[in-house]
Amino acid sequence: MPECGCTIARRRKVVSSSLEELSLTADVLIVGGGMAGAWAATSAAQAGAKVVLADKAYCGTSGVTAAAGPGHWWVPPDPPAARDAAVANRIDAGLGLGEAEWMYRILDQTWRTLPTLARYYKFGVDDEGRVNHRAVRGPEYMRALRQEVLSHGVTILDHSPVLELLARSDGSIGGARGLRRQDGGRSYWVEAGAVVLAAGGTSFLSHLLGSHTNTGDGYLMAAEAGAEMSGMEFTAAYTIAPAHSTMTRSMAYSFATYYDAEGRQLDLPFGPDQTIHLARALQRGPVYCSLHRLPDDIKARLHTISPNVPLVFDRWGIDPYRDRFEVTLHNDGTIRGIGGVRVHDTDGATSVRGLFVAGDNASREKVAGAISGGGNVNSAWALSSGVFAGRAATRVARSAARRVERLRPLGRAGLRPGGRPQTVDVAAIRSSVRAEMHPFDKNLFRTGPGLAASSRVIDDLWRDVAEHGHAGTLALREAAALVATARWSVATAAARNESRGLHRREDFPAQDPGLAARLLSGGLDRIRVSLDRPSPATRPDQLEAAS
Amino acid sequence: MIELVVEERCTDCGACIEVCPANVLEPGRAGLPVLARVEDCQTCFMCELYCRADAIYVAPDCDRRVAVTEAEVLASGRLGQYRKHSGWDEWAERFPNEQWLMETVFRRAGEAAAKAKAERLAAAKE
Numbered sequence: 001m002p003e004c005g006c007t008i009a010r011r012r013k014v015v016s017s018s019l020e021e022l023s024l025t026a027d028v029l030i031v032g033g034g035m036a037g038a039w040a041a042t043s044a045a046q047a048g049a050k051v052v053l054a055d056k057a058y059c060g061t062s063g064v065t066a067a068a069g070p071g072h073w074w075v076p077p078d079p080p081a082a083r084d085a086a087v088a089n090r091i092d093a094g095l096g097l098g099e100a101e102w103m104y105r106i107l108d109q110t111w112r113t114l115p116t117l118a119r120y121y122k123f124g125v126d127d128e129g130r131v132n133h134r135a136v137r138g139p140e141y142m143r144a145l146r147q148e149v150l151s152h153g154v155t156i157l158d159h160s161p162v163l164e165l166l167a168r169s170d171g172s173i174g175g176a177r178g179l180r181r182q183d184g185g186r187s188y189w190v191e192a193g194a195v196v197l198a199a200g201g202t203s204f205l206s207h208l209l210g211s212h213t214n215t216g217d218g219y220l221m222a223a224e225a226g227a228e229m230s231g232m233e234f235t236a237a238y239t240i241a242p243a244h245s246t247m248t249r250s251m252a253y254s255f256a257t258y259y260d261a262e263g264r265q266l267d268l269p270f271g272p273d274q275t276i277h278l279a280r281a282l283q284r285g286p287v288y289c290s291l292h293r294l295p296d297d298i299k300a301r302l303h304t305i306s307p308n309v310p311l312v313f314d315r316w317g318i319d320p321y322r323d324r325f326e327v328t329l330h331n332d333g334t335i336r337g338i339g340g341v342r343v344h345d346t347d348g349a350t351s352v353r354g355l356f357v358a359g360d361n362a363s364r365e366k367v368a369g370a371i372s373g374g375g376n377v378n379s380a381w382a383l384s385s386g387v388f389a390g391r392a393a394t395r396v397a398r399s400a401a402r403r404v405e406r407l408r409p410l411g412r413a414g415l416r417p418g419g420r421p422q423t424v425d426v427a428a429i430r431s432s433v434r435a436e437m438h439p440f441d442k443n444l445f446r447t448g449p450g451l452a453a454s455s456r457v458i459d460d461l462w463r464d465v466a467e468h469g470h471a472g473t474l475a476l477r478e479a480a481a482l483v484a485t486a487r488w489s490v491a492t493a494a495a496r497n498e499s500r501g502l503h504r505r506e507d508f509p510a511q512d513p514g515l516a517a518r519l520l521s522g523g524l525d526r527i528r529v530s531l532d533r534p535s536p537a538t539r540p541d542q543l544e545a546a547s
Numbered sequence: 548m549i550e551l552v553v554e555e556r557c558t559d560c561g562a563c564i565e566v567c568p569a570n571v572l573e574p575g576r577a578g579l580p581v582l583a584r585v586e587d588c589q590t591c592f593m594c595e596l597y598c599r600a601d602a603i604y605v606a607p608d609c610d611r612r613v614a615v616t617e618a619e620v621l622a623s624g625r626l627g628q629y630r631k632h633s634g635w636d637e638w639a640e641r642f643p644n645e646q647w648l649m650e651t652v653f654r655r656a657g658e659a660a661a662k663a664k665a666e667r668l669a670a671a672k673e
Contacts, residue, residue, distance in 0.1 A: 122644065209591060507623050
């Protein structure tokens, strides 16, 4: 690898493999090379850290930003009233879960940092000649971020999924272990002063564009280290796509017209409730769509706005401006949803020393509230939380007295079974998780009994993988992470006996003022759900213990 | 899902193997990358974007295989279309990145929806 300027600190023998383990040391290890991970690596390196970034796939194409086109929540500081208004609107929309101070901080960091990418990204210039920094195209953005990361001397390990975190004797996190999947599955081990988890969220294997490798691995690793989740009930965002496609880029649909199977036009006006109405219509039968109302000047430029959108229609021989095509909704899980590892401050610190989180790996409730962060708030969060976490991890790595000590691997489910090792059917686990987390009647229009039934199914899956799974393969670990994430989601949804934002309960359609608060979840074999108290000095109240 | 790598165009540069986020491809013995794990393909089209030889065809279908032949995709003129419209490599000057128009589209849609709603309300009052 020409870009690998790494120092191989020491080598250790691996039993049952002729290949020696790759062993590296770093001040900061970044897990995940999507938008948040790349910004975290850049900021840590700029702060003087020696950085290793390990990506499951290829830093530059992996993660949900890469195939999409994120707009950033972007409000210049002048006039100050504009930011006040943007934050006030978001606080209102967030239904009690957003925090103004966090919003101001990410707005400011995003505004300062994004233009620094101009060395490698050619920001668009609008028809009036003004540079637009807000809206970027995913493939070019992530290609530029890779160049930026490499320019700071960061060591990138591509196709190197992290399997588990490593802890010091005091419980703090001091590295991670993974495998080099394009190097014969060779094992690697990184010892680091601090670790930033930027491994993304999960769509539970829906066909949300670019999300296939996002299996919630970072959540599972954080939980094994002792961190808790927040907002995991908010997994009911869905995005439109042409049926049988991954193309969940929704811009053109803002002008869509919908029809049922008999050709009758459906009344689905563009707006915040459109997805709900579309889901109801899809429960009744197939829904068809036409984009004939898209303004002609936009039709003419769609291929230079979002080149992958017209590509899908073109290859099917469909004229979306004349023909009607079938549409579907893909679940966005925690990606356009907002749950993740609970962060204690905007610097991404978790409750576990030495462990930081950024991007979709972290809960976005404090900046997005109870509704989806969509593309823009989530993008601003991914960027700024990456910057904050990279800096904070560098400070911790510097201050930590680095003793030579044996690190303890923390991985359990799928790596070290709790009971008798047995073959586990990974394909069956994957399809069972999908069957609980995707259907509208289970995850979008929720009910207490429905959630209880899902919980029984997913608990059995967890027992199977945690008790018996021992192969230590990537696929098995991913399956364990999917199941763990689904369990926190379902358990928290069952505890929130109300409807708020992305979380809808058919049996509790109103908001409960007593639940205008965040819900924490955690645990592995036993799931805990509790109310996050406003004051950090107060212990979380036990709300419900499931399974 | 990725359906084929056109043999006569592939230069065996290895870019598709390196950039595929789902690790679908493997180096082949005869010089052509092998579609080793098509079932893992996430239909993101990234391999096409990074293929400077325009040798890869990804069908838009993410949940079923589509039978296509090299002759068909060569005749379709669609090889390299994504890279071209994205203004990558040699296309940089001809196809500008107009992603910034996205927010204009959403704004106009919001305005159109508000206007339609106002018209409906006015009609209901009459």
